Amino acid sequence: MHENVKGESMLRLENVTMQFGGVVSVNNLSMEVNKGEIVSLIGPNGAGKTTAFNVITGVYAPTNGAVYFKGEKIIENYPKGKMRKLYASENYGKYKNTIEKTPDQITKLGVARTFQNIRLFKELSVFENVLIAKHMRQRANLFSATFMINYAEEKKNREDCMRLLEILGLADLKDEVASSLPYGKQRRLEIARALATSPELLLLDEPAAGMNPQETMELTQFIRRIKDDFKLTVFLIEHHMNLVMDISDRIYVIDFGKEIATGIPAEIQNNPRVIEAYLGVSGDE
Numbered sequence: 001m002h003e004n005v006k007g008e009s010m011l012r013l014e015n016v017t018m019q020f021g022g023v024v025s026v027n028n029l030s031m032e033v034n035k036g037e038i039v040s041l042i043g044p045n046g047a048g049k050t051t052a053f054n055v056i057t058g059v060y061a062p063t064n065g066a067v068y069f070k071g072e073k074i075i076e077n078y079p080k081g082k083m084r085k086l087y088a089s090e091n092y093g094k095y096k097n098t099i100e101k102t103p104d105q106i107t108k109l110g111v112a113r114t115f116q117n118i119r120l121f122k123e124l125s126v127f128e129n130v131l132i133a134k135h136m137r138q139r140a141n142l143f144s145a146t147f148m149i150n151y152a153e154e155k156k157n158r159e160d161c162m163r164l165l166e167i168l169g170l171a172d173l174k175d176e177v178a179s180s181l182p183y184g185k186q187r188r189l190e191i192a193r194a195l196a197t198s199p200e201l202l203l204l205d206e207p208a209a210g211m212n213p214q215e216t217m218e219l220t221q222f223i224r225r226i227k228d229d230f231k232l233t234v235f236l237i238e239h240h241m242n243l244v245m246d247i248s249d250r251i252y253v254i255d256f257g258k259e260i261a262t263g264i265p266a267e268i269q270n271n272p273r274v275i276e277a278y279l280g281v282s283g284d285e
């Protein structure tokens with residue numbers, strides 16, 4: 001079993017703002033995820049959750065603010081060019097450096113992610129999907145892997161991938177084309193791909209999207225199990241409240257890019273601002 005080391009910072013967002021032109025998608029957001037925790041990020045549609053994940057994983061450079069992974073600053077930025085005039089959040093002038101990492105570099109540091117819309121190599125087999133993900137963490141490129149140039153390393157890669165598929169209950173399907181898998185299995189394969197990069201921090205963007213209550217319940221158990229088996233810290237975005245309340249050690253709630261509440265599930269469930277943010281949205285629909 002993985003021993004939770006509460007208080008040891010795995011991920012920290014500090015005053016992160018992400019602005020697209022005049023639209024402030026993430027607004028001066030500060031959050032922390034500690035080693036061994038399962039933390040959820042929730043909020044109404046368009047609240048800025050996926051944008052926050054995109055900043056953490058290097059897809060977008062934030063307009064302002066900093067991100068730390070295991071205490072090390074991996075991202076920092078400040079408003080430049082015409083954004084100096086357009087900037088519409090707080091802490092202007094606080095950040096003076098530009099530290100950027102590519103998504104690949106962030107993966108190599110130990111951060112893996114799944115996407116809201118499943119992103120598999122649809123024409124490739126289950127096994128190939130996992131193997132390609134594994135190569136992302138390594139120096140090995142597709143060429144050397146294909147021609148088994150580093151034979152010993154490649155042999156181990158393949159064994160590791162097979163073991164991963166076994167642990168995740170996908171071994172029987174290893175030669176199936178990814179797109180032929182049922183939806184729930186494709187989601188599982190996405191998680192297998194993320195795990196193949198040997199992450200310490202796993203970001204899950206709506207892992208239960210499109211699942212029925214039974215599948216969602218199974219997913220809850222599955223996430224708990226892989227968290228323990230792979231010694232992970234998990235940060236997830238999810239709309240299924242049963243899953244969120246059941247699985248989370250702590251929850252952050254954002255609306256219009258800003259934090260409106262944070263706490264343990266019981267605190268969030270009864271928080272009037274959270275209820276209002278959600279009811280406001282459903283009332284408009």
Ligand SMILES: Nc1ncnc2c1ncn2[C@@H]1O[C@H](COP(=O)(O)OP(=O)(O)OP(=O)(O)O)[C@@H](O)[C@H]1O
Nearest residue numbers: 020023025043044045046047048049050051052116
């Ligand atoms: N590349 C972009 N260019 C312009 N606006 C963007 C971009 N990416 C996101 N946005 C805007 O940022 C806001 C937040 O979007 P985001 O997808 O992060 O919300 P979300 O909380 O993940 O929503 P959902 O729960 O519906 O997935 C939205 O208004 C969206 O239109």
